[in-house]
Amino acid sequence: MLLAEVLQALQPKSGGHYTDGTLGAAGHAAAILESSSPAGWLYGCDRDSAAVEAARERLGRFAGRFELRQSNFSELADWIAPESCDGVLLDLGVSSPQLDLAERGFSFQQDGPLDMRMDRRQPLTAKDLVNSASQEKLAEIFWEYGGESQSRRVARAIVAERQNRVIQTTRQLASVIERVLPRHGKRAHPATRVFQALRIAVNDEISSLKIGLEAAFRILKPQGRLAVITFHSLEDRVVKNFGRARARDYTFTGGVDVPELRRPRAPELKWCPRKAITPGQAEMIENPRSRSAQLRVMEKMSAPSKVTGSR
Numbered sequence: 477m478l479l480a481e482v483l484q485a486l487q488p489k490s491g492g493h494y495t496d497g498t499l500g501a502a503g504h505a506a507a508i509l510e511s512s513s514p515a516g517w518l519y520g521c522d523r524d525s526a527a528v529e530a531a532r533e534r535l536g537r538f539a540g541r542f543e544l545r546q547s548n549f550s551e552l553a554d555w556i557a558p559e560s561c562d563g564v565l566l567d568l569g570v571s572s573p574q575l576d577l578a579e580r581g582f583s584f585q586q587d588g589p590l591d592m593r594m595d596r597r598q599p600l601t602a603k604d605l606v607n608s609a610s611q612e613k614l615a616e617i618f619w620e621y622g623g624e625s626q627s628r629r630v631a632r633a634i635v636a637e638r639q640n641r642v643i644q645t646t647r648q649l650a651s652v653i654e655r656v657l658p659r660h661g662k663r664a665h666p667a668t669r670v671f672q673a674l675r676i677a678v679n680d681e682i683s684s685l686k687i688g689l690e691a692a693f694r695i696l697k698p699q700g701r702l703a704v705i706t707f708h709s710l711e712d713r714v715v716k717n718f719g720r721a722r723a724r725d726y727t728f729t730g731g732v733d734v735p736e737l738r739r740p741r742a743p744e745l746k747w748c749p750r751k752a753i754t755p756g757q758a759e760m761i762e763n764p765r766s767r768s769a770q771l772r773v774m775e776k777m778s779a780p781s782k783v784t785g786s787r
């Protein structure tokens with residue numbers, strides 16, 4: 477997704493070092509290695525062991541030019557040296573292989589166990605959350621992570637259902653949601669928001685993203701670029717806030733940005749370009765999932781030789 481735009485942002489070159497924190501099916505990783513031939517290097521990770529294995533196979537022809545790990549991108553700085561990379565990519569969310577495999581439990585389109593773990597070594601599954609979280613907690617998850625306006629109704633229906641039987645499968649959960657949120661016309665399936673919210677909660681995606689952005693920034697060289705593809709406004713807001721805070725030419729104390737409490741400092745990054753990049757018409761037609769994708773690109777500034785400050 478947004479492949480040409482990612483390459484345009486990172487401008488891979490031979491001898492450069494790049495990191496793909498979300499390998500997935502390794503489409504971006506392969507393109508980065510291809511365009512940094514013959515001597516570009518790629519660090520790659522994914523939380524999902526199946527993705528790492530698939531990537532290893534797909535990238536076979538670039539053997540000797542990459543290192544892959546099963547890992548959360550929040551841990552990038554634990555194994556990649558600070559200021560060593562020319563470009564870092566985070567392509568957030570789930571991959572098609574994860575969505576398409578019923579046994580992974582990400583999709584209500586097919587019946588599977590209510591799982592949704594990207595990293596299957598993690599104990600917590602969607603089934604655990606759906607069957608044991610309080611009604612209030614479920615409503616909070618559906619509202620905060622899914623923007624579901626009927627979050628309380630859905631949470632109440634789930635709690636009523638689980639008093640009769642354990643909610644085990646994706647279809648079982650989808651039909652509870654369908655009963656309280658009937659489908660209107662061509663709008664998205666009523667379970668869409670709830671499934672998205674559960675996935676974000678099970679994988680603790682927002683915390684990973686906040687820590688991952690810091691880690692990605694740490695491993696970037698000055699003038700290196702961080703490219704992040706988001707799929708919903710919640711993720712995009714985290715990326716925007718991260719970039720905004722570092723693009724300012726001042727910091728402020730006290731948690732509120734008022735002119736009297738500002739202290740000048742050199743910005744740590746700049747946006748390039750200023751606005752989010754969205755897929756072109758052709759890509760949106762070919763891949764309807766790309767409609768909600770947005771790419772934001774930040775460039776790390778060189779450390780200033782002398783910090784100007786006021787007292």
Ligand SMILES: C[S@@+](CC[C@H](N)C(=O)[O-])C[C@H]1O[C@@H](n2cnc3c(N)ncnc32)[C@H](O)[C@@H]1O
Nearest residue numbers: 498500501502503504522523548549567571684
């Ligand atoms: C949209 S797909 C990436 C697709 C990939 N760019 C490609 O070209 O095929 C997102 C991938 O990121 C992984 N992922 C999501 N959050 C992650 C995290 N915090 N750390 C590592 N991998 C993560 C998912 O397991 C999934 O495989």
